[in-house]
Every structure is written in C-alpha cells, then in structure tokens.
Amino acid sequence: MTAFLALVRRDVMLSFRIGGGAVLGLVFFLTVGALMPLGIGPEPQLLSKIAPGLIWVLAVLTALLTLDRLFQADFEDGSLDQLALGQLPLWLVVLGKVLAHWLTTGLPLCLFAPLMGVLFGLAPEGYWPLVLGLLLGTPALSLTGAMGAALTVALRRGGLLLSLIVLPLYIPVLIFGAGSAIMAVDGLGADGALMMVSALSLFSLVVSLPLSALSLKTHLS
C-alpha cells in the first residue's frame, strides 16, 4: 500500500513539475473549447444544444493527448523495469499510474466542465449530470487509454496509433456520458445513462489492468 501511494504521489508530482502535462491538458481543454464557438458561430441556441457533446469530445481528446506519455517516459529511462522488478505486481503499477493520470487530467476537467457549460450556455438541468457523468466516465477514459499506451509504449511515434486503437473503444463512454447530460436537459432523467457510464468504468477497470500489464510485460522482456 505504501509503495502504491508512493508511486501515485511520484507520478502526480512529476506531472506538475517541468515537462509534466497536468496543466497543459486543462489549458488544451479550455482553449479548444474557446475555438468551437468561433468555428461554429456564436448562436446561443445551437451552442447550448451541442454543449454536452462538445465538452465530452474535448474530454476524450484531452485524455488522448496526455496518454501517449503515460508509460513512455518511464519506459525510456528504465524506471519501468525497476517498477516491474519491485514489490508491486505490474497491474497495480498500471493502476497507480492510471490513478495519477486521472488525478492530473480527468479530475481537473470535471472541475472546469461547469465553466465550459457556462461558456456554451448549457441549460441549468444539465450541469449536475455533466459533472457527475465526467466524474464517473473519465476513469474509463484513463483506464482504456492505459491499454493503448501500454501497447504502443515502445513506438517512437505511438501517439497516432494510440488514437486509432483507443478511439473506437471510447465510443460507448462518449455516447452514454454525453447522453446523460442531453437526457437531463430534455427532461428524460439522466439516471440510466449515468449507471451505464459507471458500468463502463468498472468494466474497463477489470479488463484494462490485466491486459495493460500483459502488454507492458511483452515490451519489457
């Protein structure tokens, strides 16, 4: 447990230091968000209608952009070998790094999503489901993405391949995540979609940890 917490602390600290991506992801999220009305046009009704979908697509893109370095830096300088030799089983190492990734990219997104909602003029009923959906759904983004990051860890330009692998697997989370806010705005109730999002997160927890550990092992040997 101490080793696990130490790993999470190390990764969180590293991502806030120079060269880390914690704040950059958030800045990307907000900047691209600000670009959208400029491209689509400032019509309030249109923006408020597409707000949940836009915010969710941005969350997916932000997760993707920060994922390719999830294991790569540690793989290149040999820390990953040390972690694999250490007392933690590899799947717990993966979980620790995923948790650190979520704390530094997923959680800030959830906190700043209401701000985006205001910028796009999201209807008042949509805020809670949006934030709750992101809180429940972004872990699935980090977990599924970890699998892609582990598969492409040894590739110099793995980022594009990572997107190609992971984006199809993100589609269900995107559908139900954005769906929860959309359904709440339409007065249909968000509970069902939110439950689906949590189920997807739990499912990806079970599937992604062993598969990520397995693919890391192939690259380490």
Place this chain on the structure above:
Amino acid sequence: MIQRFANPKRFDAIARRVAPVMAVAAAACLAWGVWLALFDSPPDFRQGDTVRIMYVHVPAAWMASAVYVLIAVASAVSLIFRHPLADVAARAAAPFGLAFTFLALVTGSLWGKPMWGTWWVWDARLTSVLVLFFLYAGYIAVWQAMEDTQKAARAAAILALAGSVNIPIIRFSVDWWNSLHQPASVFRAEGPTIDSSMLWPLGVMALAYTFLFAALWLYAIRTEIAARRARTLAMMVASRDEAADGTGEARHA
C-alpha cells in the same frame, strides 16, 4: 488434435490441397447464388427489386462479425499457447474482415437510401459496425507499426481481445435499442421470419462468402508462412556468410 494440425509444415501440406477445393466451391456457390438472387427469387412485395441488395449485404455483415470472432479466438490461442500459426492465421484474416465490413457498410448505405430515404443514420447497429471497421483498421495498423513480429503479434492479439466486446453489441444492438435497422430475422429462437424463396438464395450466398473467405484465408496464411521462412533463411545465410569470412561481405555477391 490442435497440436497435430498446428505444425506449419503439415498445415501447409493440407492447405495446399484444401484451398483450391474451397475456391471451386466458392465459385460454384457464387454462380448459383447470384442466379438465385437476381433471377430466380421473387421481388419483395414492399421493397420491390431493391430487396436483392440483401443477398450481398447480409452475408457480408455476417462474415464481418464472424471473421472478427475468428481473429479473437486465434489471438486467445496465440496468447495462451504461444503458437506462431495462430498469429499468422489472425493476421491473415484481418484484411478480409476489413473488406467484408466495408462491403456491408457500403451496400447497407446503398440499400438505406431507397428504403429509409437516407444514406446513413447514427443508430446502434450502423455505429457498432462502423466501430468494427475502425477496430479492424487499428488491428492492421498495430501489425504494420512494429518491426519485431513477436511483439507485434502480442500487441495485436491483446487489441483483438479488447475489441471483441463490440461483437455482442453488434449482434444485440437491434434488440437493445430502437433502430431503423430491422431486427434479426434469420437466426431466431422461433425460426426465421423470411420466406423460403428468399432464404434459399441468402443461404447459398452465405455459403459462397464463407468458401471464398476460407480459400483466400488459406492462401494468405500459406503466403505468410512462406514469407517468414524466406526471411529466416535470408537471416541464416547472412549470419553464416558473416561467420565464414568475418567481414560481413556476402559471399555469393
């Protein structure tokens, strides 16, 4: 039994004989099926002659899922038993799966325009098949991206297994969500809801697709085995020459 047929040499000897048989069967079924589908089956009472798109579309969609299941099973075998033939089989099947998925999407779109009045709708069945298309593309890309065949095989196998969650979603998408796409009408517990005059051509076409895939797949596996053997031999020759004259200069140059 798996061990017996998993020997690449024995497999090659058998595949050499089986593949042409499959090819002939595919040609025969295709000729018969196209005759039945285009000339010897009635037009639908509502859809008219456009119903004949079904005989191209439905078998392609079946094959798209079936080939993915095949890849997933071969990938599991490769991960568990570490058998190289399973990798080769999975890799060789992927381009055909991609082609069948593409065919299903295109013919579905062509059928959708006259029937639903639109080329494309974002409903569950269509979206999940589109995801299948992307999964095939990603799977092939993983094979292309890694030089080390062993590592590429492991990575591709893991991806194939992760993507297999999509298969039940495709199968049940028409039951779980309201969809423009019609629900299952052939493989149902209560029996098919299609009249036998249309079921026959459909079945023959499905057979034709299956035989065609089997023939092409066997040829692709044999090609891949031969390519790997050629690569290994080239490496052996190179290292022997290097050991012989010490300069790394090829002797037969």
